[in-house]
Amino acid sequence: MGESILKIKSYAFAVSIVKLSQRLVSVKKEYVLSKQLLRSGTAVGALIREAEFGQSKADFIHKLSISLKEANESLYWLDLLKDTKYIDEKQYKSLFELNKELVAMLVSSIKTAKRK
Numbered sequence: 001m002g003e004s005i006l007k008i009k010s011y012a013f014a015v016s017i018v019k020l021s022q023r024l025v026s027v028k029k030e031y032v033l034s035k036q037l038l039r040s041g042t043a044v045g046a047l048i049r050e051a052e053f054g055q056s057k058a059d060f061i062h063k064l065s066i067s068l069k070e071a072n073e074s075l076y077w078l079d080l081l082k083d084t085k086y087i088d089e090k091q092y093k094s095l096f097e098l099n100k101e102l103v104a105m106l107v108s109s110i111k112t113a114k115r116k
Helices: 005-026 032-052 057-083 089-115
Strands: none
Touching (some): 005 032, 005 089, 057 089
16 A cells, blocks of 8 residues: 555544543543544554555455444544533544545545455
8 A cells, every 4th residue: 555645644643633632631631532532543544554464355355444443433432522522623623524534535445445
């Protein structure tokens, strides 16, 4: 995959999630939701990296599919943090948009890999 846009954006998303998690813990004293988001949000890029060296086409697709599930879970945690007022609309919108881009790219990559 090289330095694909998917790798770059998923890494940027993970960095943003780590920073948000740090702020939620230090400023808001929120530990449970931030840890869930930290886990799922950083897993997206990690699984994309794992897929690069998949043992087979099926393994590649499987890793990307799990990454897609983690991205979807991250959307849930972002929604919950916004609706419980731990993050504001601006923070939410920025991360939500990046996450939706990742979801779209992952869906497209999975479909492409299945056709080949």
